[in-house]
Amino acid sequence: MVSKFFSKIFGSRNERVLKRLRKNVEQIAKFEADIEQLDDAALQAKTVEFRQRLADGQTLDDILPEAFSVVREAGKRALGMRHFDVQMIGGMILNEGKIAEMRTGEGKTLVATLAVYLNALEGEGVHLVTVNDYLAQRDSAWMSQLYGFLGLTTGVIISGMEPDARRASYAADITYGTNNEFGFDYLRDNMAFSLEEKVQRKLHFAVVDEVDSILIDEARTPLIISGAAEDSSEMYQRINSLIPNLSRQIGEDEEIEVEGDYTLDEKAKQVHFTEAGHEKIENLLTQDGILEQNASLYDAANISLMHHVTAALRAHVLFQRDVDYIVQENQVVIVDEFTGRTMPGRRWSEGLHHAVEAKEGVEIQHENQTLASITSQNYFRL
Secondary structure (H helix, E strand, C coil): CCCHHHHHCCCHHHHHHHHHHHHHHHHHHHHHHHHHHCHHHHHHHHHHHHHHHHHHCCCCCHHHHHHHHHHHHHHHHHCCCCHHHHHHHHHHHHCCCCCCCCCCCCCHHHHHHHHHHHHHHHCCCEEEEEHHHHEEEEEHHHHHHHHHCCCCCCECCCCCCCCCHHHHCCCCCCCEEEEHHHHHHHHHHCCCHHHHHHHCCCCCCECCCCCHHHHCCCCCCCCEEEECCCCCCHHHHHCCHHHHHHHHCCCHHHHCCEECCCECCCCCCCEEECHHHHHHHHHHHHHHHCCCCCCCCCHHHHHHHHHHHHHHHHHHHCCCCCEEEEECCCEEEECCCCCEEECCCCCCCCHHHHHHHHHCCCCCCCCEEEEEEECHHHHHHC
């Protein structure tokens, strides 16, 4: 009741933020008439002027109203599109590192140009993150007309590019690309043996399109770079033959409905052995000559074996053919859980992909080990 009372008097937090930003919109509007009178050369010279003012000690907030007005005028001349006042507010929200929620067709691409241009003036590079290569190429080609008109360079990062081409795109004032490309380039740079091998500059400012997809839906999916490890194909095949002997337990603790050897956590896609299940799998491994007599899976020497067993069990009970993956040309191909598209070349980590290959009876590829890993969330915290 008290919070509602004060909200009626002072407005909600969003309303207070919008009220503050509308004052800036009024300041932007005051520049519009003078900016309209400038010829193309004079308008383009504003970029040089802004950079000099920043070098002289002014801040981005100091030049924001005039810079946004310049972008608005450049949009009219280069694209035939004028930023609306509500788009100006969206640009200011992005500049403050906050989320601007907009419906399809409300001009998100144009909104981004405001915060991107302003932060690119510092000369340290700005990344605009999209969800796929098509949008990265489309938006960079489209908006580069505006940025180029104002004297800024634009690059784009897509899959399959050579290191020199990537380095050139990152050297541009504004770089478009997907979160995967930015993230993997960051990991590869951290594995480089010399500065000359790196492609990215110091991370400065980024605008993320479809932020809910990138930072929420895909938050649990890490970006991983793997390298070759020792071949253990035979071990995956031997353990795979033992897994059908295990049964699932229904319920836990005092609410067990059906006794079994393991429990499932389907949300986290994990399996956990029960005490009876541990004893049973150890006996099976011993009978098959994989585990020494009276040895335990928890012995330090058997950590790798426990890893194989867990991967094989997950492959059998958590990952379904034609749902989580398909078998194509004697290979296991992952199906993206968000888009439903196949992802050739992508492999599950921690031995899971090899366990699925053993389960399906296809050729088991050489095992990889994780060399570098980061989630999209952690990357954008840098």
